[in-house]
Amino acid sequence: MAKRIGIVDVAAAAGVSVTTVSHALNGRGQVNPATRERVQRVAIELGYAPNRIATALRNRRSGIIGFVSDEIATTPYSGRVILGAQDAAAERGILLVMVDSNGDPEVEARQILALRAQQVDAIVYARMYHQTVSVPSAIGELPTVLVDAVDRHSTSPSVVPDEVGIGRDGTAYLIAMGHRNIVHLTIDDRGPGHDGRIVGYREVMRANGLEPRIASVPSPADGRAGFDALRLAISDTERPTAVFCFNDEMALGVYQSARELGIAVPGELSVMGVDDFTPIAAQLRPGLTTIALPHYEMGRWAIRTLADLIDGVEPPESHVRMPAGMVVRDSVVAPSSLGGIHA
Amino acid sequence: MAKRIGIVDVAAAAGVSVTTVSHALNGRGQVNPATRERVQRVAIELGYAPNRIATALRNRRSGIIGFVSDEIATTPYSGRVILGAQDAAAERGILLVMVDSNGDPEVEARQILALRAQQVDAIVYARMYHQTVSVPSAIGELPTVLVDAVDRHSTSPSVVPDEVGIGRDGTAYLIAMGHRNIVHLTIDDRGPGHDGRIVGYREVMRANGLEPRIASVPSPADGRAGFDALRLAISDTERPTAVFCFNDEMALGVYQSARELGIAVPGELSVMGVDDFTPIAAQLRPGLTTIALPHYEMGRWAIRTLADLIDGVEPPESHVRMPAGMVVRDSVVAPSSLGGIHA
DNA sequence: CAGGCTACCCAAATCGATTGCTGCGCGCGA
DNA sequence: TCGCGCGCAGCAATCGATTTGGGTAGCCTG
Numbered sequence: 001m002a003k004r005i006g007i008v009d010v011a012a013a014a015g016v017s018v019t020t021v022s023h024a025l026n027g028r029g030q031v032n033p034a035t036r037e038r039v040q041r042v043a044i045e046l047g048y049a050p051n052r053i054a055t056a057l058r059n060r061r062s063g064i065i066g067f068v069s070d071e072i073a074t075t076p077y078s079g080r081v082i083l084g085a086q087d088a089a090a091e092r093g094i095l096l097v098m099v100d101s102n103g104d105p106e107v108e109a110r111q112i113l114a115l116r117a118q119q120v121d122a123i124v125y126a127r128m129y130h131q132t133v134s135v136p137s138a139i140g141e142l143p144t145v146l147v148d149a150v151d152r153h154s155t156s157p158s159v160v161p162d163e164v165g166i167g168r169d170g171t172a173y174l175i176a177m178g179h180r181n182i183v184h185l186t187i188d189d190r191g192p193g194h195d196g197r198i199v200g201y202r203e204v205m206r207a208n209g210l211e212p213r214i215a216s217v218p219s220p221a222d223g224r225a226g227f228d229a230l231r232l233a234i235s236d237t238e239r240p241t242a243v244f245c246f247n248d249e250m251a252l253g254v255y256q257s258a259r260e261l262g263i264a265v266p267g268e269l270s271v272m273g274v275d276d277f278t279p280i281a282a283q284l285r286p287g288l289t290t291i292a293l294p295h296y297e298m299g300r301w302a303i304r305t306l307a308d309l310i311d312g313v314e315p316p317e318s319h320v321r322m323p324a325g326m327v328v329r330d331s332v333v334a335p336s337s338l339g340g341i342h343a
Numbered sequence: 344m345a346k347r348i349g350i351v352d353v354a355a356a357a358g359v360s361v362t363t364v365s366h367a368l369n370g371r372g373q374v375n376p377a378t379r380e381r382v383q384r385v386a387i388e389l390g391y392a393p394n395r396i397a398t399a400l401r402n403r404r405s406g407i408i409g410f411v412s413d414e415i416a417t418t419p420y421s422g423r424v425i426l427g428a429q430d431a432a433a434e435r436g437i438l439l440v441m442v443d444s445n446g447d448p449e450v451e452a453r454q455i456l457a458l459r460a461q462q463v464d465a466i467v468y469a470r471m472y473h474q475t476v477s478v479p480s481a482i483g484e485l486p487t488v489l490v491d492a493v494d495r496h497s498t499s500p501s502v503v504p505d506e507v508g509i510g511r512d513g514t515a516y517l518i519a520m521g522h523r524n525i526v527h528l529t530i531d532d533r534g535p536g537h538d539g540r541i542v543g544y545r546e547v548m549r550a551n552g553l554e555p556r557i558a559s560v561p562s563p564a565d566g567r568a569g570f571d572a573l574r575l576a577i578s579d580t581e582r583p584t585a586v587f588c589f590n591d592e593m594a595l596g597v598y599q600s601a602r603e604l605g606i607a608v609p610g611e612l613s614v615m616g617v618d619d620f621t622p623i624a625a626q627l628r629p630g631l632t633t634i635a636l637p638h639y640e641m642g643r644w645a646i647r648t649l650a651d652l653i654d655g656v657e658p659p660e661s662h663v664r665m666p667a668g669m670v671v672r673d674s675v676v677a678p679s680s681l682g683g684i685h686a
Numbered sequence: 687c688a689g690g691c692t693a694c695c696c697a698a699a700t701c702g703a704t705t706g707c708t709g710c711g712c713g714c715g716a
Numbered sequence: 717t718c719g720c721g722c723g724c725a726g727c728a729a730t731c732g733a734t735t736t737g738g739g740t741a742g743c744c745t746g
Contacts, residue, residue, distance in 0.1 A: 006732060017696045022734060029735085030694055049460045053405060054732035056396045057701045063461070064440070072422055072429070079415055079422065086415070086443045090454070095461055097407070097440045100429045111433070117392040118406070118438055252626055259602060280622060283595050349702060360726045365704060372705080373724050397702035400731045 005046050014042040025050075056119060065089065065306055066115035067098040068108065069126040077275065077295050078128050081147060084299025085124060092307045094121075105136070112138040122306040125149065126299075130160050130192045143309040145302045148295075150192070150319065157305055159298045162321040163193050166291050167200020170244050170272055173289075173326060175208050178334040179242040179270060183233045185254070186216045186246040194246070197274070201244065213240070217250070230257040241270060241335035248273035248280045251288055251331075270332040274324075287329030294322040348389050357385040368393075399462060408432065408649055409458035410441040411451065412469040420618065420638050421471050424490060427642025428467060435650045437464075448479070455481040465649040468492065469642075473503050473535045486652040488645045493535070493662065500648055502641045505664040506536050509634050510543020513587050513615055516632075516669060518551050521677040522585040522613060526576045528597070529559045529589040537589070540617070544587065556583070563593040573600040584613060584678035591616035591623045594631055594674075613675040617667075630672030637665040 011018040016035060023029035024039035031039075042048075056062040067085060072078050082098070089096050099115065101108030115123065116138075123139055126147035133149045135156060146158035167184075174182050184201045186194055198214060205212040215232040229250065233240055245251040251273035258265050265271055266286055273281060276292035301322065305315045354361045359382065366372035367382035374382075385391075399405040410428060415421050425441070432439050442458065444451030458466065459481075466482055469490035476492045478499060489501035510527075517525050527544045529537055541557060548555040558575040572593065576583055588594040594616035601608050608614055609629055616624060619635035644665065648658045 007734095008732080018733080019696050019698095019735080020694085023695085026734080030692090032694060035694080049456060051400075051462060051732050052460045053396055053400045053462045054701090055734075057394075057400050057703095057732080058734050060701075062396060072425055082415055082441075083443060086441070090442075090450075093457070095440050095442070095457060097438050098425075098429070099433075099438070100426060107433075113392060114436070114438065117395045119394060119396045249622060249626060256628055277622065279592060279620065280626075283592060283623075285599055350704095351702080361703075362705080362726050362728095363724085366725085369704080373722090375724060378724080394702050397731090398704075400702080400733090401704050403731075 004051075005048055006051065007048070010039065010043050010046055010048050013046060014039045060119075061121055061310070062119040063093065064095045064097055064118065064120045065303065066112070066118075066120040066123045067096050067126065068101065068112060068115070068123055069098070069128060070101055070103050070108075071128050072098065072100045077277070077293065078126075080295030081126055081128075081299035081302075084296035084301075085303045086299075088300040088303035088307075092303070094303065094307060096303075109136055109138040112136060116140070116142065121310050124302045124306065125156075126302070130163065132192065143306055145305050145309075147298050147302045155318075157309075157315050157318045157320070159301050159305075159320040159322055160192065161293050161298070162323050163196025164200040164203075165321070166274060166293075166324045167197035167202075168204050169200075169324070169326060170197075170274065170291055171201045171204040174242045174244060174270065174272060174332065175204065175210070177242075177270070177332055180208075180210055181238055181240045181335075182210070182213070182242045182244055183240040184212070184214045184244045184246075185229045185233065185250060186214060187250075188216050188218050197246065230254050230261065230263075234261070234263075241268075242332065243269060243271050245271065245273045248275040248277040248288060248290055251290070252280050252284065255284060266331050266333045267336060270335070272332055276327045281327070281329065284331070286331045289329045289332040290327050291324050292327050293324055297322050347394075348391055349394060350391070353382065353386050353389055353391045356389060357382045403462075404653070405462040405464055406436065407438045407440055407461065407463045408646065409455070409461075409463040409466045410439050410469065411444065411455060411458070411466055412441070412471060413444055413446050413451075414471050415441065415443045420620070420636065421469075423638030424469055424471075424642035424645075427639035427644075428646045429642075431643040431646035431650075435646070437646065437650060439646075452479055452481040455479060459483070459485065464653050467645045467649065468499075469645070473506065475535065486649055488648050488652075490641050490645045498661075500652075500658050500661045500663070502644050502648075502663040502665055503535065504636050504641070505666050506539025507543040507546075508664070509617060509636075509667050510540035510545075511547050512543075512667070512669060513540075513617065513634055514544045514547040517585045517587060517613065517615060517675065518547065518553070520585075520613070520675055523551075523553055524581050524583045524678075525553070525556070525585045525587055526583040527555065527557045527587045528572045528576065528593060529557060530563055530593075531559050531561050540589065560593070563590050563596075573597050573604065573606075577604070577606075584611075585675065586612060586614050588614065588616045591618040591620040591631060591633055594633070595623050595627065598627060609674050609676045610679060613678070615675055619670045624670070624672065627674070629674045632672045632675040633670050634667050635670050636667050640665050 007018050007021050011021045021039050024031045024036040052063060085096055099111040101111055122143040124147055125135060125144055127149040130148050133151050135151050135154045144156040146156055148160055150158045202212045215229055217229040243254055251271050254271050255265055258269055263269050273288050273290035276290045281288040281290050350361045350364050354364045364382050367374045367379040395406060428439055442454040444454055465486040467490055468478060468487055470492040473491050476494055478494050478497045487499040489499055491503055493501045545555045558572055560572040586597055594614050597614050598608055601612055606612050616631050616633035619633045624631040624633050
């Protein structure tokens with residue numbers, strides 16, 4: 001069992017005091033350059049790495065940020081947020097400890113207390129889809145940022161996707177491709193994503209002199225939803241040439257419904273999703289044109305903001321709406337003249 | 344700024360020394376029951392929680408386990424492993440810190456060093472799909488378990504899915520449903536999953552007097568793979584009534600290919616996947632019958648085993664093959680008499 | 687040559703909790 | 717009455733690093 005080597009071992013090997021080793025390694029105090037170099041060399045030779053626990057105790061700073069989320073496992077998007085957070089944390093030499101409340105507020109409170117006992121320096125409070133929350137009181141005074149969530153009663157910084165922008169961009173893209181008869185398929189449950197995208201969609205449709213048409217179904221995950229939705233859409237007076245779906249799962253449903261109804265995608269119907277949920281979007285044929293939510297970027301922003309906050313740097317912007325990006329594949333094409341009844 | 348309250352505050356409030364508070368709270372030493380109760384009451388009133396950093400320094404035990412994985416974000420399965428690990432960790436009052444090497448061995452080594460500096464008590468070394476690895480030397484003497492991975496040169500415990508069992512169970516199920524002409528669709532890349540499932544498939548086919556037929560394609564994620572694979576399968580002398588796919592993504596490909604080829608699923612062709620990758624498996628119509636890999640269970644086993652190892656308890660089994668479970672939906676039915684040319 | 691400055695280095699306190707050992711006081715047996 | 721044992725508390729050392737507040741030697745200046 002190789003004994004862990006500590007600062008005293010380095011001091012002994014370099015023939016100086018621990019004080020000097022600390023100074024030499026951390027660039028504090030006055031140290032003779034020759035001595036400093038010798039200490040550094042010895043430290044490397046011995047493979048010395050300071051015990052962060054001891055440092056944390058002394059400096060009242062653990063170098064750990066807690067990542068609290070409601071459901072790490074169930075949604076695949078979460079991985080992107082975490083990855084962004086990881087990368088930013090690695091840049092700054094910060095470690096992340098993640099806890100999952102499983103949606104239970106009591107568990108959540110307990111987990112947060114555990115994080116505080118562990119002396120985390122800050123907390124990321126993340127939701128796995130954009131929603132309104134209230135920050136648990138257990139967090140107390142700890143610096144906190146919200147990811148994919150906002151709390152009207154809290155002053156903590158937050159970052160969410162620019163939902164209105166998503167609605168705008170998607171709609172604008174479809175229009176640019178020549179579509180005029182575009183249905184927005186959304187879900188019944190309201191929320192920031194639901195509302196924002198509708199706002200963006202409406203805005204761009206109207207700006208182009210087009211009539212917004214919105215249909216909604218109970219749940220994106222429901223296999224029947226796409227079917228019903230598409231039915232709703234095509235039973236309308238004018239048959240749409242494009243469907244702008246709330247997310248990729250719903251787009252998958254539309255694909256399947258279209259097949260059953262004998263409608264060709266994208267020949268007769270262009271389909272656009274939101275999420276860029278790769279296993280679906282890339283695997284479908286035709287490949288799904290979609291809008292990628294900025295999960296990675298939000299995760300990274302969260303950690304960077306917190307790292308600054310810990311150092312006492314206030315973020316320039318407190319509530320950020322992160323832009324999303326189009327991912328163009330093959331499910332959107334110019335409408336054929338056969339596509340719909342003319343207006 | 345509410346000052347964090349420490350053991351000295353409790354001691355002062357209870358009118359005893361910190362020693363006595365420690366003894367009372369941890370059940371060490373001799374403490375008068377009345378005193379003990381008073382201390383406990385005061386501690387709760389003050390909301391005291393011991394500073395785990397200080398405890399860790401003193402006890403040389405941080406209560407943190409490092410979770411090292413190659414890619415947290417890219418595969419959605421990882422979430423299940425993490426969730427299982429989280430749950431087991433919460434049970435034991437352990438915290439998990441996760442790092443993602445992004446597949447880069449150098450980054451990985453650096454991350455592991457950071458974990459060691461942070462004095463983690465043990466390490467979970469997880470891969471996101473079943474493979475053979477070698478445990479990085481940076482881990483040193485730390486207790487370690489491997490998840491979804493084995494290392495022939497290491498004595499660390501490991502847990503992997505029972506691949507042979509998966510091959511067996513899937514095949515047996517199809518046979519039980521009345522199929523005799525079953526193709527196993529796999530990938531070109533070999534690996535424990537690839538090999539094990541073939542072994543199980545072959546074994547059960549032969550045991551039932553049936554001829555194993557195996558086709559393989561370059562990649563499950565490749566949209567064309569399913570198409571090619573299905574072509575391969577049906578261009579065979581006898582048309583199969585069932586396809587046992589390496590995973591759900593491949594099954595999705597088969598669904599789409601079948602549609603293009605005018606083959607009804609499940610009427611003319613039963614399809615079975617592996618993974619129970621919900622966004623695909625549950626969303627497809629017909630719902631995909633598949634085999635769920637024991638990710639959650641593996642994550643939980645890993646933490647439990649490590650927690651024991653830290654306490655000096657050797658695990659009863661060192662290399663565990665975790666059984667998987669069938670998830671029956673609608674993509675497997677009894678073959679119709681029309682299904683294939685008779686043998 | 688004394689006083690003052692620098693440049694270097696170090697002893698010791700500190701962070702908060704745990705624990706080995708010591709001390710005190712009371713009761714009981716000799 | 718003395719002494720021993722026991723029940724109960726607490727002092728002080730400890731974990732490993734950082735940091736404060738000097739201390740010492742060498743050099744410069746008046």
